[in-house]
Amino acid sequence: MTDVSQDSRRSARAEASRRAFYRFRQSRLSMVGATMVAVVLFFTLFGNLLAPYPEHVRGGLNTAERFQAPSLAHPFGTNELGQDVLSLVMAGTPVSVAAGFAVVLIGTVLGVVVGALAGFNGGWIDDVLMRFSDLMLTIPSLILAMAVAAALGPGFVNMIIAIALSWWPGYARLVRGEVLQAREEVYVAAARAIGASPARVLFRHILPNIVSPVIVKMSLDMGFAILTVAALGFIGIGVRPPTPEWGTLLSIARNYMPDFWWTAVFPGLAMFLAVFGFNLLGDGLRDVLDPRARR
Amino acid sequence: MLRFILRRILLILPVLIGMTIIMFVIARVLPGDPVGLAAGPNATRAEIEALAREFGLDQPLWVQYWTYLSGLVQGDFGTSLFSRRPVATDLAAYLPATLELVFSALLLAIVVGIPAGLMAAVWRNKWPDYLSNILSVAAISMPRFFLGLLLQLCFAMWLMWLPLGGRFPIIFDPPPGITGFYTIDSILAGDWESFWTAMRYLALPAIAMSLSPLATILRMMRASTIEVMHQDYVTTARALGLSPRLIVFKYVLRNAISASLTVIGLYFGWLLGGTVLVETVFDWPGIGLYATSAIVSQDFMPVVSVALVIGVLFVTANIAIDVLYGLINPKVRYQ
Amino acid sequence: MSALLDIRDLHLSMHSFEGAAKVLAGVSLSVEKRQIWGLVGETGCGKSLTGLSVSRLVRTPPAEYTGGQILLDGTDVLGLSEPQMRALRGRRVGMIFQDPTTNLNPAFRIGTQLIDVALAAARHDPSILGLDARAGRRARKAAARKLAINMLTEVGIPAAESRLDDYPHQFSGGMRQRVLIAMALIGRPGLLIADEPTTALDVSVQAQILTLLKQMVAAHDMGVVLITHNLGVVAQTCTHVAVMYAGTIVEKGPIAEVLADPAHPYTQALLRAIPDRSVARGQLQGLAGSVPNLIHPPPGCRFAPRCALARPSCLEGPPPLHTRAAGHEVACPVVEELQHA
Numbered sequence: 012m013t014d015v016s017q018d019s020r021r022s023a024r025a026e027a028s029r030r031a032f033y034r035f036r037q038s039r040l041s042m043v044g045a046t047m048v049a050v051v052l053f054f055t056l057f058g059n060l061l062a063p064y065p066e067h068v069r070g071g072l073n074t075a076e077r078f079q080a081p082s083l084a085h086p087f088g089t090n091e092l093g094q095d096v097l098s099l100v101m102a103g104t105p106v107s108v109a110a111g112f113a114v115v116l117i118g119t120v121l122g123v124v125v126g127a128l129a130g131f132n133g134g135w136i137d138d139v140l141m142r143f144s145d146l147m148l149t150i151p152s153l154i155l156a157m158a159v160a161a162a163l164g165p166g167f168v169n170m171i172i173a174i175a176l177s178w179w180p181g182y183a184r185l186v187r188g189e190v191l192q193a194r195e196e197v198y199v200a201a202a203r204a205i206g207a208s209p210a211r212v213l214f215r216h217i218l219p220n221i222v223s224p225v226i227v228k229m230s231l232d233m234g235f236a237i238l239t240v241a242a243l244g245f246i247g248i249g250v251r252p253p254t255p256e257w258g259t260l261l262s263i264a265r266n267y268m269p270d271f272w273w274t275a276v277f278p279g280l281a282m283f284l285a286v287f288g289f290n291l292l293g294d295g296l297r298d299v300l301d302p303r304a305r306r
Numbered sequence: 307m308l309r310f311i312l313r314r315i316l317l318i319l320p321v322l323i324g325m326t327i328i329m330f331v332i333a334r335v336l337p338g339d340p341v342g343l344a345a346g347p348n349a350t351r352a353e354i355e356a357l358a359r360e361f362g363l364d365q366p367l368w369v370q371y372w373t374y375l376s377g378l379v380q381g382d383f384g385t386s387l388f389s390r391r392p393v394a395t396d397l398a399a400y401l402p403a404t405l406e407l408v409f410s411a412l413l414l415a416i417v418v419g420i421p422a423g424l425m426a427a428v429w430r431n432k433w434p435d436y437l438s439n440i441l442s443v444a445a446i447s448m449p450r451f452f453l454g455l456l457l458q459l460c461f462a463m464w465l466m467w468l469p470l471g472g473r474f475p476i477i478f479d480p481p482p483g484i485t486g487f488y489t490i491d492s493i494l495a496g497d498w499e500s501f502w503t504a505m506r507y508l509a510l511p512a513i514a515m516s517l518s519p520l521a522t523i524l525r526m527m528r529a530s531t532i533e534v535m536h537q538d539y540v541t542t543a544r545a546l547g548l549s550p551r552l553i554v555f556k557y558v559l560r561n562a563i564s565a566s567l568t569v570i571g572l573y574f575g576w577l578l579g580g581t582v583l584v585e586t587v588f589d590w591p592g593i594g595l596y597a598t599s600a601i602v603s604q605d606f607m608p609v610v611s612v613a614l615v616i617g618v619l620f621v622t623a624n625i626a627i628d629v630l631y632g633l634i635n636p637k638v639r640y641q
Numbered sequence: 642m643s644a645l646l647d648i649r650d651l652h653l654s655m656h657s658f659e660g661a662a663k664v665l666a667g668v669s670l671s672v673e674k675r676q677i678w679g680l681v682g683e684t685g686c687g688k689s690l691t692g693l694s695v696s697r698l699v700r701t702p703p704a705e706y707t708g709g710q711i712l713l714d715g716t717d718v719l720g721l722s723e724p725q726m727r728a729l730r731g732r733r734v735g736m737i738f739q740d741p742t743t744n745l746n747p748a749f750r751i752g753t754q755l756i757d758v759a760l761a762a763a764r765h766d767p768s769i770l771g772l773d774a775r776a777g778r779r780a781r782k783a784a785a786r787k788l789a790i791n792m793l794t795e796v797g798i799p800a801a802e803s804r805l806d807d808y809p810h811q812f813s814g815g816m817r818q819r820v821l822i823a824m825a826l827i828g829r830p831g832l833l834i835a836d837e838p839t840t841a842l843d844v845s846v847q848a849q850i851l852t853l854l855k856q857m858v859a860a861h862d863m864g865v866v867l868i869t870h871n872l873g874v875v876a877q878t879c880t881h882v883a884v885m886y887a888g889t890i891v892e893k894g895p896i897a898e899v900l901a902d903p904a905h906p907y908t909q910a911l912l913r914a915i916p917d918r919s920v921a922r923g924q925l926q927g928l929a930g931s932v933p934n935l936i937h938p939p940p941g942c943r944f945a946p947r948c949a950l951a952r953p954s955c956l957e958g959p960p961p962l963h964t965r966a967a968g969h970e971v972a973c974p975v976v977e978e979l980q981h982a
Contacts, residue, residue: 146324149617151579154597158609159332161601173341236612238449242583245451246598259450265587267622270458278451287447294443431902538743545696545738546758546824547731556757560748635748 017306047288048073054104062098070253078271088273090264096274097254101283106256107285110171111205111236112290115189115229117175118236122182129183130190131213141187144180152177153242160243165251174239178232185228188220196220223300234286241282257282310632312623315578323375323576325617329610330371341387343604350352361387374610382612384607388601395610396596398481402486403473404585404592408577409419410489410562411506411515416570419520420563423527428554430532437526450580454587469507471589478503511588515581519573523566524623534558564634571627575620644712645832645864646672646695646734653888655935656702662935664690666888666943667709667959672832672864675761677855679875679896681869681911682885687931688868691885692834695866696734698728713832713881731758735825739837741817745809751804751820755789756782756829760830761800769829792823795860796853813844819853826857833857851878872915876900881968884908887933887943889959894969901905904971906948942973950975 035041054061064069073093081088087096089301129140160173194217202216243249244258252259259279264275341358358364362373376385426438451590453522474480474488481491481500492500506597533542535558571641581582582594588616589595592611653665665687672678680688693699695711697718710717712916713733718726730736738744746754760781763770770776782822786805793801809817818838825833835854839847858865867879875882876896883893884907892905905911931947935937941947945971946954952975960972971977 032640040443071347081542131517146321146328149321149620150325150328150613151575151616153333153579153582154609154613155615157582157598157601160605162333186539199371215572234447238447242451244451245583246586248602258449261452261455268455269459272459275455279449282449282452283444283447286449287444290443290447320905372762389699465666536737538740539746541698542744542821542824543740543746543754545698545730545736547729547761548757549728549761549830552757552761557746561746563747 032093035295036300037301041298044180044288044291044293046297047048047284050106051104051285051288053189055108056105058101058104058242062095062101064098065096067094067098067257068102070255078267078274081273087277088271090260090274091267091271095174096277099260100257100278103255103281104259104285105252106167106250107237107240107282108176110167110250111233111242113171114174114178114236114240115232117171118178119182119229121175121179123186124185126183126188127190127213127218127250130187131194131209137187144183147180148176150177153239156239157243157246157248160248165248167250167254170240170243170249174236175241178236181232182225182228184275185224186221186284189224190217193217193220203281217305224304227293227297227300230289230296233293234289237282237286238291266306309628311625312480314613318621322614322618322623325614326375326378327371329613330374333606333610336482337431341438357387359571361385370453371632374607377393383611387605388600393607396486396608397593397611400593400596402483403590404578404581404594406487406489407489407508407511407515407590407592408574408581409511410518410575412570412574414512414516415520415573417521418516419523419568420527422520423566424531424559424562426524427531428533430528433488435528438524438595442524445517445521449483449519449583450518451583451587453517454584457510457514458587467625468510471587473507473591475479480504511590512582513586515577515584517576519570522573524567526566526569527562531558531562533565536624537561540622560634564631567627567631567634571624575616578616644671644673645714646670646866647710647712648691648695648793649710649712651691651694651697653687653708654705654729656705657936660936663707663938664704664888664935665694666809668885668888668890670866670883670890670893672866674831674862676800676866677858677865677867678880678884679879680866680885681870681872681882683870683932686885687888688885689836692736692836692868694867695834696730696736697834698723698736702717707811731825731974732765732769732829733830734832734834735828735830736824736834736836737818737821740841741814741821742764742809742841743823745817747809749810750806750810751791752786754837755792755805756785758824759785759827764782766828766858767858769827789823792827793820796823796826796857797819797849798823802811814842815849818842818850819849820845821859822850822853826861829861831863833863833865834868835865838867839872839874840869840871840890846878847874854878856935861942871913886909888935889943889972891944891973892969893969898969900964902969902978904965904969905944905973906950906976907944912938950979 025077051286059065059068064071067073070201071094073089076085076089076093077091079089079093081087085095085097087100090096090099155177156173159176160170161171163169163300173195199216200210202225241250241256241258241261244256244260245262247259247262250256250259252263260278261275261282264271266275341354341361341363348636362370365373377384379395383397385392386396386634389396421437426435429435458470461468469475478500480488481495481504483574484491484494488504489501492504496576533553540553540558543557544550548557581590581592582598585592585594586598593615594616597609597612598606600612644896648668648670651665651668652663654661655664668687668691670678670680670691680691682688686894690699690704692704695713695718706719711719717730718729721729740953744979745751759769762783762899763772763781767773767776770781770788772784774781776784788803791802798804798816798819804812813819834855838854839850842850851874854867859862867875869875879896881894881957882896882899883890884905885891885900886907892899892903892908898914899908903912933943933946939956940954941958942948942960943952945951948955950973960974962970962972963971963974963977964971965977
């Protein structure tokens, strides 16, 4: 009997995911987004290797070729240090993507822990955790992240910590809501009735059913995390040069506008396209994974 | 209704206290040497200690907190370590600039976003809908500071139609301060030339800030309009011969807007917190720029105060939204 | 003179992911003034779609009319443009729906909603407001307001003038349905389609609403199509009844005839499923089997797969109509044969 129900559940899940995949492929924009994300991930893995002037990525300069306009040798031109902008933009991809992903991941883990604890236990634990999350949501996140990053000092890890600190409350609220809802479902009541332990109920019956909304939020947040990373770089409290970070590149380049516009426009464009890709993908995922949001 | 508002306002107090505690704890737990930074690179140990004593930073955290809180009740936001000016004075000078920018951006976003979202829903799954969908995802994906730079590049540097940054030409006096909003003040003073100047300075930063909320409001409005159009009362209205125009612009619009209101409230806080970036790009003398300079020098009081002011404004805006929501939805009005 | 409503051999397909479902297959129904037709059948049999089709409120696509006519005062509404159709809605044909809670817009005063319907109807027929075509905007609004008050009074809402400024949530369910009836009738339509108007109401209120409907028919010389799954409601209210099964009308006729002499096996089964005092405890009968798949409907009679009397010939083609008595028609040749044998 267990076998039958396991089997039918598994096939129902397989069927659901086949349908979701079909719907996803039907949406042209989602496919465009997926392709863009694939390109971004490609440069995340190989950007450093493929950069035409790897020495520039490591901080080497070439003062003889400062501010060259885009040409065949330098499709995106060169900057104030004579570095190839294309190489810097390519090598900047892993920095932004890794930082963005780390932020989202840390935020998700923290948020899921807090949200699941609050939603599953209820009572005063719920009250305390949720009031705290609401407070954190009230504090302007960018300013909080900036303040923390400034206090921790510049650096890749510090920046991630600073942003993740303001990132989790959104997930906590989402997960709590979903857990509260799932707790009322019949299958959870049934699991309790046959004597499943609270931990088993939480991990086997509730959490697997809230994976979809969390994944949707993660994919939608990926773009915003990249934007926030770049914003800190732009303000001047993120990663420091020579690490090629898009926001930092932009903040230096704005001093050389309008004459040497390419130093600013190309890093900005890369940033925009990466975020655009993640947002299109996230939209598509939401449409197929979150039936409530579908129209 | 009045009791509802009063209760909500009273509820701000615990939020306020909670926020200050969190900010204080974060500031203290983190490493960093604000006093050393403020005293300068050549300061002796004794000088640094004297500075710390002067600002009460040698006291235990809870004493510092209590001092801050009791000052706050009297409208004293503390003193900047760097400029040694009261934070309250600075806030009074910078806050109107930020509010003017945020309100203009939000106004622009609402005025364009709501009709555009409504139209996208009416033309659902036709090309205007697809176009607006792509454009709004693009707008949300656009970093505000990059958009700001592009706008500067095009309209200030190449075309030279609009000023590059700042809020008003330094060589002229701004309009007499009544509201602190240059646009409104110049209208009040009947000074149309100043109004035009203020608008020219406001245009680019406001556009750079409004794009993302505009897109979000558009998408929200589209979704809620589509939902409302599936309601039974819309079928009834159609069945009884009301024209599509009347149905959409009167009956659907009011119901759909109320759903979008919540988003507008959330965005108000987001805009206030995000003004940092646009203010940096456009040298807009607001609290974002103020907070940035304080953060870089780890000047603690201004940062806490700016966060506090933004938090309070955010909560207040959401109360206002709730009240507005009640006005639009007669059902929730009396609850 | 032509009938108020004459549906002739209406065919409607619904396109979906899995194929085209033939949800209406040859529906014919003729309604005259002062007749109240009960359209009964189980969920999904197409009775609501038939009602919505009269006002052309079925979205096309996914729906597609594949044959037949719907004559409203002699005009085929299936051939009309959307603006032409709009001129008929609310003025020639009024509609009320099941749930009075969701059919009134919660964000507007009921007066506003009534007045807008009156003004829309008056655009095509200014005499509704008792004004001539050149009357100004303000005069029209005032007249529409007066009409709304009269209408509300007529449907039995006390202190109508003061209630005009109330919102829907300030009314009880029964009162809301009265408001909706007032709204449906404010344009003086000759035909009213009432789609399950009492299903969402308390039993005690149901009777009041049905009585009100009957009064309205008498007062305004209307015809009504009352769509319901409740034969009790039909017996209590209607002058005629049409029984639908899987997109076809299996039996129709004057109420007394059909109830006294139900001929079609499906009608008989429906009547057997109503509990009444003559049935002993535990003897209530259901109907075996389920509604056929309309994407691949059974050939011939759609009820045949569940019918105790079915023979091979039932599956050969659509069953012809037989007249049992004046106006009483049955789509089942087998019953006729058995009775005459």
